[in-house]
Amino acid sequence: MAEGEKLIPINIEDEMKSAYIDYSMSVIVSRALPDVRDGLKPVHRRVLYGMHELGVRANSAHKKSARIVGEVLGKYHPHGDTSVYDTMVRMAQEWSLRYMLVDGQGNFGSIDGDSPAAMRYTEARMRKISEDMLADIDKETVDHKLNFDDTLQEPTVLPTRIPGLLINGASGIAVGMATNMPPHNLSEVVDGTIAYIENNDIQVDELMQHVKAPDFPTGGTIYGYDGVKEAFETGRGRIVLRGKAEIEEVNGRECIIVTEIPYQVNKADMIKKTADLVNDKKLDGISLIRDESDRNGMRIVYVLKRDAIPNIILNKLYKYTALQSSFSVNNIALVKGRPQLLNLRELILHFVEHRHEVVVRRTKYELRKAEERAHILEGLIIASDNIDEVIALIRASANAEEARAKLIERFKLSEIQAKAIVEMRLRQLTGLEQDKLRAEYDALMNTIEDLKDILDKKDRRMDIIKQELVEVKDKYGDERRSVIEYAGGDLSIEDMIPNEKVVITISHAGYIKRTSLTEYKTQNRGGVGQKASTTRNEDFLEHLFVGTNHQYMLFFTQKGKCFWMRVYEIPEGSKTSKGRAIQNLINIEQDDKVMAFICTQDLKDEEYINSHYVIMATKNGQVKKTSLEQYSRPRTNGINAITIRDNDELLEAKLTTGESQVMLALKSGKAIRFEEAKTRPMGRNASGVRGITLANDKDEVIGMIAVNDMESNILVVSEKGYGKRSSLEDYRITNRGGKGVKTISVTEKTGNLVAIKNVTDDDDLMIINRSGIAIRMEVADLRVMGRATQGVKLINLKGNDSIAAVAKVMKDDDDDTDEVSENELDTDNGTTIDKTEDEDNN
Numbered sequence: 001m002a003e004g005e006k007l008i009p010i011n012i013e014d015e016m017k018s019a020y021i022d023y024s025m026s027v028i029v030s031r032a033l034p035d036v037r038d039g040l041k042p043v044h045r046r047v048l049y050g051m052h053e054l055g056v057r058a059n060s061a062h063k064k065s066a067r068i069v070g071e072v073l074g075k076y077h078p079h080g081d082t083s084v085y086d087t088m089v090r091m092a093q094e095w096s097l098r099y100m101l102v103d104g105q106g107n108f109g110s111i112d113g114d115s116p117a118a119m120r121y122t123e124a125r126m127r128k129i130s131e132d133m134l135a136d137i138d139k140e141t142v143d144h145k146l147n148f149d150d151t152l153q154e155p156t157v158l159p160t161r162i163p164g165l166l167i168n169g170a171s172g173i174a175v176g177m178a179t180n181m182p183p184h185n186l187s188e189v190v191d192g193t194i195a196y197i198e199n200n201d202i203q204v205d206e207l208m209q210h211v212k213a214p215d216f217p218t219g220g221t222i223y224g225y226d227g228v229k230e231a232f233e234t235g236r237g238r239i240v241l242r243g244k245a246e247i248e249e250v251n252g253r254e255c256i257i258v259t260e261i262p263y264q265v266n267k268a269d270m271i272k273k274t275a276d277l278v279n280d281k282k283l284d285g286i287s288l289i290r291d292e293s294d295r296n297g298m299r300i301v302y303v304l305k306r307d308a309i310p311n312i313i314l315n316k317l318y319k320y321t322a323l324q325s326s327f328s329v330n331n332i333a334l335v336k337g338r339p340q341l342l343n344l345r346e347l348i349l350h351f352v353e354h355r356h357e358v359v360v361r362r363t364k365y366e367l368r369k370a371e372e373r374a375h376i377l378e379g380l381i382i383a384s385d386n387i388d389e390v391i392a393l394i395r396a397s398a399n400a401e402e403a404r405a406k407l408i409e410r411f412k413l414s415e416i417q418a419k420a421i422v423e424m425r426l427r428q429l430t431g432l433e434q435d436k437l438r439a440e441y442d443a444l445m446n447t448i449e450d451l452k453d454i455l456d457k458k459d460r461r462m463d464i465i466k467q468e469l470v471e472v473k474d475k476y477g478d479e480r481r482s483v484i485e486y487a488g489g490d491l492s493i494e495d496m497i498p499n500e501k502v503v504i505t506i507s508h509a510g511y512i513k514r515t516s517l518t519e520y521k522t523q524n525r526g527g528v529g530q531k532a533s534t535t536r537n538e539d540f541l542e543h544l545f546v547g548t549n550h551q552y553m554l555f556f557t558q559k560g561k562c563f564w565m566r567v568y569e570i571p572e573g574s575k576t577s578k579g580r581a582i583q584n585l586i587n588i589e590q591d592d593k594v595m596a597f598i599c600t601q602d603l604k605d606e607e608y609i610n611s612h613y614v615i616m617a618t619k620n621g622q623v624k625k626t627s628l629e630q631y632s633r634p635r636t637n638g639i640n641a642i643t644i645r646d647n648d649e650l651l652e653a654k655l656t657t658g659e660s661q662v663m664l665a666l667k668s669g670k671a672i673r674f675e676e677a678k679t680r681p682m683g684r685n686a687s688g689v690r691g692i693t694l695a696n697d698k699d700e701v702i703g704m705i706a707v708n709d710m711e712s713n714i715l716v717v718s719e720k721g722y723g724k725r726s727s728l729e730d731y732r733i734t735n736r737g738g739k740g741v742k743t744i745s746v747t748e749k750t751g752n753l754v755a756i757k758n759v760t761d762d763d764d765l766m767i768i769n770r771s772g773i774a775i776r777m778e779v780a781d782l783r784v785m786g787r788a789t790q791g792v793k794l795i796n797l798k799g800n801d802s803i804a805a806v807a808k809v810m811k812d813d814d815d816d817t818d819e820v821s822e823n824e825l826d827t828d829n830g831t832t833i834d835k836t837e838d839e840d841n842n
Contacts (some may be wrong), residue, residue, distance in 0.1 A: 024175035028339055032172035033179055036333040036342065037157050037354035038133065039164025041172060043087045046076040048101065049155055051126050052134050062105045062123035069119055078148045081119070088124060089116045097168050098183035098217045099476060101130045111218070111261075111298075112268035129476050133160040139365040141358045159358040161468050162476075163189050163351045165333060169214075177339055179332040182214035182231075182239065182263075187477035189348075190469045196348045197462050204233050204345050211344060212484060213239075214327070219260035219481040220244055223324070228484075231329035232344040243323040244483070247310040247584055250301070254310050256317070258300040260481075262325040267293070270322040271300060277320055285313045311584040355465045360455065367451040370444055372416075377441040379417025380424065384434045386411070390421065487569070499550045504570060505768075506544075506582065506594065513579030514570045517546060544768060544807040547599040554631055556596040556616065557588060558649035562641035564634030567599065587637050596653035603632040613656050613681060616641065617664055617691060617704040620648040623736065624688030625679045628655065643687040652704040660706040663731065664692045665716065665743060665756035668699045672740035673731040676706065690737040703756040712758040713784055716744045717767070717794065719751035719802040724791030725759060725782050745790040755806040767795050768805045 034041050040048070050072035056063045069084045077084055090096045092104030095111045106122035109115055116122065141159035146152070166189045169181040192210035196202050213228045221242040222228060231237030241262035248257050261267055271291055277283040285308030292299040304313055318324035331342045335350060342350070383390045393410060397403035404418040413421070427433060454460050501517040547553070547567050555563040563586040571580045582594055596616075601608055612628040624642050631641070642650060656676055665671040672692045679689055692701065705714075710728060717723035724744065731741060744753055759765070761780040768774045775795050785791070795803070 028174040028177065029334065029337060032174035033177075033332060033334050033339055034165055034170040034172070034181075035157050036165060036335050036340075036347065036350040038160040039166070039168060039170060039333075040133075040158065041170070043077055043079075043083060044091065044101075045158060046072050046154065047084060047088050047091070048126070048130055048134060048158065049137075050076060051102075051124075051130075052137070056125040058103065058126050058128045058131055060125060062103070062125045065104075065106075065119035065122045065124050068124060075152055076147050076154050085119045089122075092124060095218050098215060098481075099129055099162075099167050099186060101127055101133070101168075103127045111266070113266045129162060132472060132475075133158050133162050133164060135159065135161055136358065136362050139362045141361045141365070157354070159362075161355070161472050162186075163193060163348070165351070166211075166347055170333070174339070177332055178330060180328055180330045181333070182327055182329055183216060184211060184213075185215035185478070185480050187473050188212060188215070188480075190473040190477065192344075193348050193352060193469055194466050196345070197352060197466055202345070204343060207344050207348065208232055212480075214329075214482065215480050216241065216263035216327075216482045218263050218265075219483075220262045221260075221483045221485050223485045225484065225486050227326075227329075231331070235329070235331035235341040235343045235346075237329045239327045239329060241325055241327055241482075242318060242485070245314055245317070245323070247314070247580075250303070253306070254304045254308070256302040256304065256310060256314055258302070258323065259298055261298065261300075262322065263327060265322045265325055267291070267298070267300070274302075274317070274321045274323075283313075283316055283320060284308070285316075307590065309583050309587070309590070312587055352465065355468075356461060359461050359464055363451050363454045363461075367448060367455070370448050370451065374441060374444045374448060375414065376417060376420045377437060377444065379411075379413050379420055380428070380437055381441060382411050382413065382417075383407075383421045383424065384429070384437060387429060394422065487566070499548050501546060501548055502567065503766075504545055504547060504567070504597075505579070507579065510582045510593065511579040512570055512582050512585065513573030513577060514549075514567065515573060515575050519575045544766060544805045545597060545599075546807065551599040551601065552603050554598040554600065554614075554634075554653070555582075555586060555588075555594045556598070556641055556650055556653040557592045557638075558595045558644075558651075559589070559592045560640060560642040560644040560650050561588070561592065561638040562631055562634060563588065563594075563638045564603075564631075595650050598653055598655050600628065600655060603628075611657060613658050613676075614641070615654050615656050615660075615662060615676065615679070615704070615706055616650060616688065617652045617701055618642075618644065618648045618688070619651045619700045620645070621664065621690060621692040621694055621701055622648065622688040623662065623664070623679055623691030623704075624686060625656075625658075625676065625681050626684060626686075627681055630684050640684050643685050645687055651701055654704060654706040656706045657708070660708050661710075661733070662691070662736075663705045663707060663714065663756065663758075664701050664740070665703050665753055666692065666694065666699050666740065667702050667752045668695045669742060669744045669746035669753050670695065670740035671714075671716075671731060671743035671756065672736070672738055673707075673728075673733050674736040674738075675733065678736045693737060693739045695739065702753055705756055705758050707758050709758070709760070712760050713779075714743070715755075715757045715759045715765070715779070715782070716753060716791070717755040717757075717803060717806050718744060718746070718791070719754045720749065721769075721793055721795045721797045721803060722750040722791045723782070723794040724785050724789060725779065726787045727784055728758070730787040742788045745788060747790060750790050751802065754803055757806060765794075766805075766807045767803060769795065769797060769801050770804045771798075771801050773801075 030042050032041065038045065051068055054063065054068060054071050056068065065085060065088065068088065069081050072084050073081055088102055089104070089108050092100055092102040092108050094100060102124050103126065104122060104124050107117035108122065136159050137155060143156045144153035145156050147154050165181065166184045167186045169183040171180045172178065188211045192207045195207060195210050213222050221244060223240040223242045227237040227239040231239065243258050243262055244260035245256050245258045248255055261270065271289055274283065275289055278286050285305050286302050287305045288303040290301040290303070292301055302313070302317070304310060331347065332339050333342060390407070393406050394403045397406060400422055403422050404415070407413055407418040407421055408415065454464070502514040503517050504512065504514045506512045549568040551567045553565045553567055555565065565586060570585070573579050582588065588594065598614065603609060609629040609632045610627065613625050614628055614631060616624045631639070644650060658676060660676045661673055662676050663671055663673045682688070694700065707728065712728060713725040714728055714731065715723060715725040744750065746752060759779045763779045764776055765779055766774060766776050777794070782792070
């Protein structure tokens with residue numbers, strides 16, 4: 001041991017504790033966590049300040065990245081050069097930051113995880129938005145501290161006009177804590193901040209009307225709203241993100257096209273891992289994956305096998321690959337140097353407090369400078385008023401010091417004023433310059449008064465903050481990139497969707513769409529109709545019904561399965577579009593087919609579901625009644641609605657209250673009417689009881705109606721366009737299981753029966769034939785005639801055309817818009833949907 005040294009024994013445990021605490025506090029405070037005021041970590045702040053000091057502004061030329069990194073390293077950030085360069089690179093990547101702070105030139109990496117070029121090859125400069133983060137930094141708006149070697153001053157925070165922490169988020173791992181904050185949309189954040197300034201007592205749920213959800217640079221879909229709500233209210237939450245995927249047909253093959261992926265997902269990794277899953281047979285149905293991304297945008301193409309169901313494959317991609325990922329929000333930031341968990345309101349509050357302090361300090365600085373200048377101007381004006389005496393006094397002085405002393409003594413001036421007079425140029429003696437002095441002095445006095453007023457009134461300071469925020473929004477505000485899918489969570493999307501009446505059409509090949517009912521116009525009987533839909537070759541519209549956006553839909557398939565959906569989830573299409581394949585919307589088996597639909601009110605309303613029944617009919621004449629309650633908990637893969645026997649299939653399903661009368665009609669022209677009470681309620685797996693006896697092997701049931709209104713008429717339509725309406729009383733009530741009575745004279749001219757409806761004079765009739773032509777007519781135009789007649793011609797058919805679907809809608813009183821008929825939409829009674837099909841196909 002050297003002379004003069006001594007050993008001090010220290011308990012290693014205590015030394016470890018204190019050293020580790022010092023280290024962890026250093027990491028927390030000066031490395032890993034952002035400051036709540038400007039949203040920056042020290043390294044980001046130093047990069048921006050270094051560029052500011054170098055003068056590489058948005059309007060100057062780009063400078064070599066190595067030059068900027070050297071400046072930051074040498075002056076402010078004594079760590080590795082890669083840490084500084086990586087920080088700067090990330091600030092220039094459009095997929096990393098929602099609002100980029102650095103404008104890079106050269107290779108700055110890619111979303112596939114490619115490394116950027118070395119800093120000697122790339123160049124950079126600030127972006128306009130960064131200049132707004134540094135605005136007024138020279139006006140003593142923020143505290144400065146000494147740098148690492150105590151030779152220079154660096155800012156402890158930036159006087160930012162931009163709410164940096166909210167718009168760009170942050171992520172960092174400290175010791176014993178971490179932060180992970182999502183980016184948001186600047187326009188929304190500004191609106192929320194202004195709302196907070198106008199009402200300091202505003203609550204988080206009110207702020208959420210402005211700041212709706214995070215907004216990620218890579219777009220994508222925020223699936224479900226619960227996590228967002230929780231994150232805004234508490235500062236912690238889990239947000240589920242999905243890529244943006246669409247199902248398209250490319251060269252005759254169904255493909256899933258992905259154009260946006262979740263935030264912080266590496267595209268190349270995602271594609272590779274998906275390919276591995278396909279190769280390992282863990283993901284079926286994909287035959288090829290192509291990455292067609294280019295400078296115009298992202299495009300990943302998953303080519304599907306011929307027998308694959310796109311909707312199921314897409315759900316599997318969400319489940320097993322990074323196409324769906326989650327973002328765990330953990331809003332920890334430094335507040336007055338201490339880490340704190342913050343909710344949305346607190347984040348905005350701290351930003352507004354910071355801006356307020358900056359405005360106060362800036363105003364004080366400007367006031368001081370204005371008063372100093374005014375003081376000098378007062379001296380100059382005194383001198384110009386006594387110019388001859390001043391000149392004589394200066395000429396008589398031996399040196400400047402003496403001249404200053406004499407001026408101070410003679411005119412009672414201050415040291416500063418006397419110095420300014422002595423240094424005054426001769427040109428300021430001109431009359432014009434003297435006028436300028438007075439004008440400048442008057443303007444300064446107004447400015448000083450205004451600045452003092454700002455310092456006196458908090459309202460004015462808040463108005464200034466609001467005004468500057470509006471300017472920021474006008475300069476940098478943009479549209480949301482991330483779409484919010486409220487239906488993914490519990491919060492209802494219904495608030496966003498008008499509950500309007502819609503026509504839902506389904507084609508023979510299974511294409512479905514919804515169209516606003518107002519797109520259809522009324523025509524007279526016997527017209528040729530108007531073009532209703534563009535369908536694929538040899539396809540035609542088979543089902544048509546009317547409902548409203550907020551209703552629940554139950555789909556019943558011919559194999560007896562039931563699927564669940566909301567009407568607004570059906571893709572919207574114009575009257576002439578073909579719609580989307582049902583297979584892509586529900587997980588229906590390949591060889592199954594949707595046959596019947598029911599629209600109901602809220603399936604969570606116990607009183608409603610227990611007082612309603614579903615009545616079903618099969619092609620061979622079986623009927624079955626089941627409580628609606630049995631269908632109120634559907635599963636993704638469907639549930640059994642009825643057990644179908646061999647060589648039979650489900651044909652119809654109607655919603656009833658248990659007190660209706662049921663009518664079944666046969667292709668051969670017979671119909672039966674019996675009380676619903678004759679069929680007792682059964683479980684979902686039962687196969688039902690006999691409803692009508694068929695005339696022969698080739699005969700089959702073509703429709704079923706449930707009659708509530710005993711005043712209504714029965715309308716029947718044959719495949720060659722003939723139809724008639726008869727009184728309900730013409731059909732006597734019999735027991736179920738009988739052969740029925742004649743409802744229309746089936747002849748060569750009329751063709752087989754295809755539809756049976758119950759109608760009133762208030763209804764309009766919509767008829768669509770196989771070629772896609774629709775005609776709408778008033779039921780009142782049809783007179784009531786006998787049960788056994790062949791009826792009148794309803795629609796003129798060309799060639800071998802025949803009727804595909806018949807449905808009814810009800811007129812509004814003002815005839816401007818169309819409304820769903822009582823039978824089709826009844827809040828107490830539920831809804832039955834009218835549809836028929838062209839029996840030639842069965």
